Amino acid sequence: MHNKQVTIPGWLRWVALVAVSLTMFGSYYMYDSVAYVAKDFIELLGFSQTNIGQLYTMYSIAAVIVLFFSGVFIDKYGTRVSMVLFGAICSLAGFVTAFSDNLTIILIGRFILGFGSEPLIVALTVALAKWFKGKELGFALGINLLIGRGGSYFVDRSNTWASSIYDQGWQPVLYLAAGIGLLCFLGGVIYYFIERWTQKRYVLGKAEETEKLDFKGLFKYSPSFWYVVILCLTFYSAIFPFRGFAPTFYQDAHGVSEQMAGKLNSVLIMATMFATPVIGLLIDKIGRRALMMFIGSIIILPVYLMFAYGNMSLYIPVTLMGISFSLIPAVMWPSVAYIVEESKLGTAYALMTLLQQIGVAAMAWLIGVTNDVSGASATNPEGYIPGMWIFSILGFVGLLFSFLLRRAETGPKGHGLEEPSGSK
Numbered sequence: 001m002h003n004k005q006v007t008i009p010g011w012l013r014w015v016a017l018v019a020v021s022l023t024m025f026g027s028y029y030m031y032d033s034v035a036y037v038a039k040d041f042i043e044l045l046g047f048s049q050t051n052i053g054q055l056y057t058m059y060s061i062a063a064v065i066v067l068f069f070s071g072v073f074i075d076k077y078g079t080r081v082s083m084v085l086f087g088a089i090c091s092l093a094g095f096v097t098a099f100s101d102n103l104t105i106i107l108i109g110r111f112i113l114g115f116g117s118e119p120l121i122v123a124l125t126v127a128l129a130k131w132f133k134g135k136e137l138g139f140a141l142g143i144n145l146l147i148g149r150g151g152s153y154f155v156d157r158s159n160t161w162a163s164s165i166y167d168q169g170w171q172p173v174l175y176l177a178a179g180i181g182l183l184c185f186l187g188g189v190i191y192y193f194i195e196r197w198t199q200k201r202y203v204l205g206k207a208e209e210t211e212k213l214d215f216k217g218l219f220k221y222s223p224s225f226w227y228v229v230i231l232c233l234t235f236y237s238a239i240f241p242f243r244g245f246a247p248t249f250y251q252d253a254h255g256v257s258e259q260m261a262g263k264l265n266s267v268l269i270m271a272t273m274f275a276t277p278v279i280g281l282l283i284d285k286i287g288r289r290a291l292m293m294f295i296g297s298i299i300i301l302p303v304y305l306m307f308a309y310g311n312m313s314l315y316i317p318v319t320l321m322g323i324s325f326s327l328i329p330a331v332m333w334p335s336v337a338y339i340v341e342e343s344k345l346g347t348a349y350a351l352m353t354l355l356q357q358i359g360v361a362a363m364a365w366l367i368g369v370t371n372d373v374s375g376a377s378a379t380n381p382e383g384y385i386p387g388m389w390i391f392s393i394l395g396f397v398g399l400l401f402s403f404l405l406r407r408a409e410t411g412p413k414g415h416g417l418e419e420p421s422g423s424k
């Protein structure tokens with residue numbers, strides 16, 4: 001077909017967004033699903049807390065490895081092939097994780113998930129850039145994250161809406177996750193046909209950059225970029241591993257039921273699902289990005305010590321964490337586009353995600369070991385306190401770097417982080 005139309009109908013772009021977001025939903029659901037069988041793993045299969053941490057560490061190690069070449073792969077084979085391939089790897093991971101009670105097999109399942117999920121997220125970001133660049137890209141990415149976090153919310157509430165499956169033990173719960181994880185493949189296949197159909201009829205934009213790594217330019221980034229990257233590392237290392245241990249921690253240390261533990265985790269996610277896009281819109285209007293990251297870092301600082309020592313309702317620290325988990329990601333990821341020139345943006349995001357995953361891998365393992373060494377359990381809830389201190393120290397380092405960022409950005413060499421959108 002020779003005469004391709006230039007303007008893609010709006011509805012088609014939103015249909016593509018839904019297909020892409022289905023994969024994100026499935027991937028986030030599977031990532032968080034193991035947190036809800038962790039207690040069974042410990043009590044029925046004899047796994048240690050270190051092993052629970054390793055479930056997340058394996059995901060992150062695979063992510064670090066695959067991020068080195070996924071950008072080049074996506075460039076070469078295109079987004080639609082990449083979405084199907086990485087979506088299929090994610091879906092496979094769910095079944096590998098579920099089918100055996102052998103720790104090594106379960107860890108291999110988590111490795112496969114990381115190997116599929118993180119390049120899938122890169123591929124879908126590139127795909128959305130093709131459809132929405134020059135239109136509503138920020139909003140589309142916000143909706144995509146909202147739907148992805150919907151997957152986290154859905155799994156947090158699964159011991160309520162799928163209580164009959166939970167009654168049958170850990171394996172049906174993981175098969176349920178694997179079933180929902182099929183959305184990764186399904187969404188990828190739907191997206192494949194949408195993109196192919198569209199490319200025959202319309203001029204579909206080409207995303208300029210994929211997230212591939214080019215170490216040559218590494219040392220040319222400004223100090224502000226590194227402050228953001230360190231904040232990203234410390235922040236997510238204090239959030240993702242905590243969420244992994246949280247259901248067991250809430251039950252062991254605070255005596256809440258399994259359902260209540262899921263509800264507490266879900267409140268955190270629900271808050272972020274709606275606050276993140278709203279904060280994104282607000283920040284576009286008022287700027288003050290470095291200030292917002294600094295405020296987000298202050299808010300999260302006391303949270304883990306409240307969990308460790310406080311007698312207040314658990315909703316208080318959970319809500320504070322929810323505010324921080326909305327504020328920092330909503331501001332941090334778009335801020336990179338102000339600091340780094342467009343031609344290096346792909347590398348910058350890949351590098352940031354890679355270091356984030358190294359932090360998450362190390363911290364998930366460290367917290368598990370710490371919990372084991374200090375004998376954390378329902379009969380020894382104090383054993384969780386050292387882990388909470390480690391999270392707090394991370395929070396303090398994050399606060400320090402958000403302060404340095406704010407100082408740099410209010411000085412003469414600022415990159416416009418504190419200005420509204422469009423005034424850069």
Ligand SMILES: C[C@H](NC(=O)[C@@H](N)CCCCN)C(=O)O
Nearest residue numbers: 027028031121145236329353356
């Ligand atoms: C945007 C950010 N996502 C990530 O950091 C992903 N690299 C890892 C997602 C892991 C599964 N929840 C976020 O979710 O805030």
